[in-house]
Amino acid sequence: MLHPDVVAGLLKKALKGGADFGEVYVERSKRRRMTVRYGRLEEAISGLDYGAGLRLFFGTEVVYAYTNQLTQEGLQEALETLLRAKGTLGKVDERGAGGLDFRKAFPQGLHTPKVPYGERDKRFRLERLLEAEAGARIAPEIQQVEASLQEWEQEVLIANTEGTWAEEKRVRTRLYVLAVAQEGTEVQTGYAAPGKSVGLELFDLYPPQEVGAKAARQALTNLRARPAPAGTMPVVVGNAFGGVIFHEALGHLLETTSVAKKASVLADKLGEMVASPVVTYVDDGTLPHAWGSTEVDDEGHPTKRTVLIEKGILRSYMVDRLGHLLTGYPMTGSGRRQDYTLAPTSRMRNTFIAPGDKEVEELIASVEFGLYAKDLGGGQVKPGSGEYNFAVQEGYIIRHGRLEEPVRGAMLVGKGPETIRKVVAVAKDWENAPGMCGSLSGMVPVEVGQPHVLVSEMVVGGRA
């Protein structure tokens, strides 16, 4: 996207300005979104994002600039603005005098789409969206359906003063169906939203009419659900997106962004027992075609599989470059950012609890009275205190070891480090699901996952 000479000139100038390290991140992204309602295409937008971010380190102080002016002059101007803001313009460091020898790394194509954009026209997409919408119309109570397709083709170039030169084309596709069920004045919603680092073969992996029906079934379940009971009780958390609880309650606490500042309750605990011994927690950026996978992170490092917690013992944090400088922990290829407007920070990729040895039925059978949180919405955490919350999108009461009536409006709240110690059983049925994770460096695609797990005690927020 940029000529190596332009990049080298810029990086050398950064070193001459006194920086210890310089990085250029260039992004060219095509994004498309189509939305169907009432059996017709209602909105369609196509977009082209094009910009570059420049990051310089002076020790552990970071200066960052971004611009859409990707000419040599535009980039030089952004750099000079940065050096002026830092206040060291004019300082000359002789390290900048030599050449920069980029080591070019070429992607292996681990996540290359099978059906790229050009192979199918927009009408093909529209037809699939109409199928998804029709698939949701399974009962007269389904009053409204919205089906959207989001496509994202992101080309990145990351180069730095250490000679890194990494380029990658990342393709992601996601189908989103929202169903609204209504009866009298009662209104409830359900949704389904499969997404992967694939092209239009997404529709083969997740037939649109089935995705629509899934969203509708959830809306209908919630329509006949009673308000959830309130109080402290055992909870069986569903697999796949159920993993969002530990994404919030545990994963965010293991990012060096908070760990380095001692702003995580799990800082300085490597080698310690921080979870129940039945918990092994992994962050894997290499899973083929996973929603959160990339070959290199947004700092140009190869992604990898990082075992964070092994049988309850804390083995690693998620470490980006700044986190490495601040803590000395080795980098884990975890530097991620939403786009060129944000400097990277340590982030999760595909993070999940590894499968255990129990059957799902065993977990449910062991509960006298509790909640089965089958599917979850999003959540939030304060890493400094560990306090988290997340919403139950589809839930059922467990009574005498059996699943009974559906309940709605349950919110699970607690403190992460306490909850993860209360995981008493882990099933075999491991599965991941896609989501968008928001933090300091913006919204990034991640997968969350787990098998079914049983937590001995959680606060369930419902109607008292």
Place this chain on the structure above:
Amino acid sequence: MTLEEAKRYLLRRAKELGLEAEVLFQEERELSLRARQGTLEEIKEARQGGIGLRVLVQGRLGYAYTEELSPEALDWALSEARDNALLSGKEGTLPLGQALGSHDLLGEGLSAPLEAKKQGALELERTLREDPRTQSVLMGGYMEKEVRVALASTLGTEGAFRTGLAGMGGSLVMAEGNSLKQGWDFRLAKEFHALDPGRTALEIREKTARLLNAKPLPTGRYRAYLEPKAVAGLLYVLSRSLSGKSALEGKSRFLNRLGERIASEWVTLVDDPTLEKGLVSRPFDAEGTPARRTVVVEKGVFKTFLHNTETAKALGQENTGHAFRTYRGVLDVAPTNLYLEPVGNLHLEKGVLITEFMGLHAGANPVSLDFSLQALGLWVEEGEVRYAVENFAVAGNLLELLQAIEAVGEEVEWEVMGAAFGSPLVAVAELSFAGA
């Protein structure tokens, strides 16, 4: 190509192709200074701009945008927008244009020297650290954003405005005994000089420290007092249902309820893009409709949805001038400065003072308006705060909550979440709390 040149290029090309087109362009400048441990750990200075296109072809609308301003990229955007329109199944129109003038809503607001801004960020961070209970400061900082928006169309729309915001805030963890609390807050203003880093830091410390040593709250139903920040969160969720677009999409419980009482008599909800010091004020909306004040709920009675030309026409109501679009998005509806009018009949008695709701994006359903949210709070008795309470969730439905509002305070405080949401302290007869 500059944005100005890109605009002229697109309008000329659209005319050549026989299309009607509307061009929205946006230029932003951002400065942020993040301090930690007495030094600036991150300085960010940036410019971004892009151009959004809306074209009308055979009575249908299509959208595209680009940040790359080469003729190839602009031609690509134009052809994508035309393809998107041709595929659309919905009729649409572009509003008849008018001259809207050029407005400056920012003036000298952000013009202080960089050094003063750096000192402000450092002072704020230092003051956060000065409390012996402060365990770590994640960040103390300053940020400013200046935006220039311009709108033009082949139908004669032509207008521009410049606006911006400055803000200071920070985040810290405080500890006392075994109790840990993480606090975060931000103050925004139209002018750098209206910010006071020392005071803001003291407020953040105070707001965090008062939550330390919290006790569990027994599950039950209690009277609730909602601080402005908590109300702002609920208004944010509610605003989606007040959008004419949500109503048309079958996602609002207010549909067919115009003129009905939907809230208690103490609830008057106003959106006003013309507020002189409003954080999200603007002279015209994303379609070029001039801004004016809109009473959405008056003494509990639902008066109007927020509309753009399209939603107003479809629902047979008056356009309120709430078209919203960034260059990256499609036409939507959004509030500007949405606030609950002060009443001044509130006296603290006994109940839970909720300081903040957490997890709004997950725990509050903008369609059903059901909510079940983690909250932070204080136990109040005889009008005084007795101790902090934690590890609980509050559940209910926003429509029921609006009906149960029995008193509203005097002083409006603002939070910005896309739009600006303002409210005084609010008392709610009873809410359901799940705790220990």
